[in-house]
Amino acid sequence: MLAMQPTRQRTQQPAQQPTPQPSVTSARYAKCVEVSKRVRFDIDRDVIRGRTFDFSKRFLPNGLSRVDQLAFLGSNDRRLLSQIQGRTYANIFGLVERFIAAKVLEVSREHWLGDQNALEALVRFGDEEIKHQELFRRIERMCAAGMPEGYSFVPEPNAVASAVLSKSTWAVLALTCNIELFVLAHYHQSIEAETDVSELWKDVFLYHCKEESQHAIIDELEWVRENAKLTPEARDAAVDDLIALVGAVDGILQAQAAADTLYFVEVCSRPLTAAELDAVKVTVLAAYRWQYIVSGVQSPRFRDVLGSMITPQQGERIGAALAPIVA
Ligand SMILES: [Fe+2]
Ligand SMILES: [Fe+2]
Numbered sequence: 483m484l485a486m487q488p489t490r491q492r493t494q495q496p497a498q499q500p501t502p503q504p505s506v507t508s509a510r511y512a513k514c515v516e517v518s519k520r521v522r523f524d525i526d527r528d529v530i531r532g533r534t535f536d537f538s539k540r541f542l543p544n545g546l547s548r549v550d551q552l553a554f555l556g557s558n559d560r561r562l563l564s565q566i567q568g569r570t571y572a573n574i575f576g577l578v579e580r581f582i583a584a585k586v587l588e589v590s591r592e593h594w595l596g597d598q599n600a601l602e603a604l605v606r607f608g609d610e611e612i613k614h615q616e617l618f619r620r621i622e623r624m625c626a627a628g629m630p631e632g633y634s635f636v637p638e639p640n641a642v643a644s645a646v647l648s649k650s651t652w653a654v655l656a657l658t659c660n661i662e663l664f665v666l667a668h669y670h671q672s673i674e675a676e677t678d679v680s681e682l683w684k685d686v687f688l689y690h691c692k693e694e695s696q697h698a699i700i701d702e703l704e705w706v707r708e709n710a711k712l713t714p715e716a717r718d719a720a721v722d723d724l725i726a727l728v729g730a731v732d733g734i735l736q737a738q739a740a741a742d743t744l745y746f747v748e749v750c751s752r753p754l755t756a757a758e759l760d761a762v763k764v765t766v767l768a769a770y771r772w773q774y775i776v777s778g779v780q781s782p783r784f785r786d787v788l789g790s791m792i793t794p795q796q797g798e799r800i801g802a803a804l805a806p807i808v809a
Contacts, residue, residue, distance in 0.1 A: 504597070510703060511599040514696040518606045521692040525617050529689050530624075530682070537628045539680040541568025545672035548769040554758055559750045563762070565629065566742050567769065568683060572621040573635040574738075574774060575614065575690075578661055581643035583611035585654050588647075589704050603700050610693045621686060630749045636737045646727060652712060653723035655705040656788065657731070662698035664778035666691055671777075702787055709791045721796045725803040728775060732807055735774060739767035771807050779804060 523529060535541070540561050544550040547567045549560040590604035626633070646654060669691035673684055712720065743763040747754055754762065778784055789797065 507703060508597050508599045510699060511597065511603040514603045514700050515599060515606060518603070518610070518693065518696050521695075522610075523689040523692065525613065525620060529617065529685050530620065533682050535624055535628055535682055536680050537565065539678065539683075540564040541625075541680050541683045542571060543673045543676045543679050546571075546668060546769065546773050548765050548772070551765055552761060554761070556751060559746075559752075562750060563746055563766070565625070566633065566746055567766070568680075569622060569625040569629065569633060570635065570738055570742055570770075571773070572618040572625065576618040576622065577637060577639040577642055579611045579615045579618070580639040581646040581654070582658050582661065583608050583615070584643060584647060585651070585658065586611065586700075589651065589655075589708075592707075600703075603696070604704075607697050607700050610697070614690060614693070617686070617690070632748055633745050634741055636741050637734045642730075642734070645730065649723040649727055650716075650720040652705070652708050652717065652720035653727055655701060655708055656720075656724050657727050659698065659701045659705055659787065660775070660778035660781075660784055662694050662701050663781040663784050664774070665694040666698060667777045667781060668773070698783075702783075705787065706791075717791070718796065721792060721799060725800060728803060728807070731775060732771065735770040736767060739763065739770050742766055775804075776808055 526532075538561075540547070540549075542564045544564075547564040549555070549563045549567075552560060552563070555563070586604055586608040590601055590608065593601040593604065622635075646657070669687045673679060673687045676684065709717070740763065743759070743766050746762060746766075747759060788800075792800070
């Protein structure tokens, strides 16, 4: 089980976050603004550069797609499955960045007449997520151009965003922090050193990661700020919200893994046996759970921040909810 233990053992109350000096916090927002200006990318000029996808290359690296675990598939079919997962990666980000942009713009309200460094950092964060949605819509269309008919992306971004945004801000910021951190992990741990994946996909990961690095810092600052406002009772309810959100994400992943497996079976090079089909389905779901949940919650940074906010009992509840997903 992936227990979410607090960083300090206690029995009832979460540790008090050390209250950061306003000038120190403001300087961190200002640094994010400075770096954001320096690394800012343009979709066409920097990322796509007139290129199309090379379908003779894998899109997602094996560390994310896990297609190397399906030894009964030929190399062309393993590559195809990595490309289907890449298309879903673009669609999942188009989806999550819908609610992230909305939440970021909402929390920026609290800085309107306050710290202008924080306000600028959040406005840039929101603007970048709107641009990322456009990037991933472009990627989806470019994937579609080279793939057979029949792919479907199951969830509807606005319906998911509405459901997510109905939960407490603490829980939405926790989920967002997880997402920002797994973007960084995916680039640095899974694709940066790869030489045999699509160059264009590698650049999508690289440029996305460059802007997400600031998002992870800003999100953490906002999450800690929100946490300090909550009563113990409100925080306990927010933990329930976070557990519900993780369950909802997992529901989406289960539906999409099933849809992507069906599509793969239709377009791969040969009929699969029932056992092979089951193995593909299990592997794709495990890959999606790793990509969109586990690779973030296992990040030491995520665990430290969450652990500093919750009680041991709350950590156990979160760990129990994650156990079947991690398994
Ligand atoms: Fe993004
Ligand atoms: Fe982001």
